[in-house]
Amino acid sequence: MLRMRGVRTRLCPVLIHITSRLTAGPCVKRMSCSSLGRRLVACLLNISEARRRDLVETVARSAITDAHGRAREGVTVLNIFNDFDYNRSVITIVASIDLIREAVLSACQHACSIIDMNAHDGIHPCMGAVDLVPLYPLGEEVGLEDCGQEAQALAKAPTERVPGSSAFLFGWADSQHRSLAQRRKGIGWFKKARDISTIQPDIGPQPARRYGITGVGASPYTMNCNVTIDTQDLSLGRFLASAIRESSPNGIPGVQVIALPHEGAVEIACNVESVENGSQSFSYEGEPWPGFTIRGQNLYHAPASLITARVALLARHHGVAIKGTALVGFTPCECRSMAEGALSKGIKQFWKKLPHIHM
Secondary structure, three states: OEEEOOOOOOOOOOOHHHHHHOOHHHHHHHHOOOHHHOOEEEEEEEEOOOOOHHHHHHHHHHHHEOOOOOEOOOEEEEEEEEEOOOOEEEEEEEEEOOOHHHHHHHHHHHHHHHOOHHHOOOOOOOOEOEEEEEEEEOOOOOOHHHHHHHHHHHHHHHHHHOOOOOEEEEEOOOOOOOOHHHHHHHHOOOOOOOOHHHOOOOEOOOOOOOOEOEEEEEOOOEEEEEEEEOOOOHHHHHHHHHHHOOOOOOOOOOEEEEEEEEOOEEEEEEEEEOEEOOOOOOEEOOEEOOEEEEOOEEEEOOOHHHHHHHHHHHHHOOOOOEEEEEEEOOOHHHHHHHHHHHHHOOOOEHHHOHHHOOO
């Protein structure tokens, strides 16, 4: 079973069939047809709170309203994902690159005011009240360098508005273009016990437990695709995660993955990064991988069906079945298409419309 999880329900059957049939050609064509989307940027804001959903929604609303409660023009929140066990939410904010900064900053500032990392408890690794601020270009007129410069500005501003907060940079915001996985590994993000005060931030003071440290950066679009296996054997989950990880022999390009206990089972939690075609042609079951283009560069991402099938096959060898696959948010093409529709109709709180959409 393939499912998408949103703020209002654990199972939100939106746009799922699109994911399995998107191909590079039609997707690239669709991404190029609207002038509204040419300067769009997405931020999948990760905050360390999910159990107080009303507070998470106030963070989302702060992205689409200014300090006086007036609606921000040209900004929409497409989706809010909550996970109780992880105690983590992902808020999908989309606007033009000219408008994204203030929307995201306002959300970050509000999140820092309500989340105290001293009291945080959750299974998913995290280091900050605002744990991750990634910017992804969606439109043809926005490049990774543009998003990198915007991310650098985004990283500096919260440390001024929220004294005591700090940040590390990744991707095109980092001078060495180090990936998020590299930066996280370097600061010990994946370790269960860590002394946050020893981390050297790129921006801001030495991290304090109250706010922690925030990862801010820019990269090609990254999806989250999580496959749940029907077992509580975390060691098996880690074995499967290792087998599909990009860095492993026969791993899936663009896939970064960890295994975590989740709702009485084990979740293979994947970050699915967009990758260049390079010298090889990516396909699955005879169909090209879904693709899109930014600034003339063709990028592709592993389909959820491939990740699910690979995990299912490996798990079956150990006598274990899978329970389902969860997509957190949208594919790049879906994200732009949804944002264009929402912005053209002036829909700010698009996440509230999701359960009522039937494609």
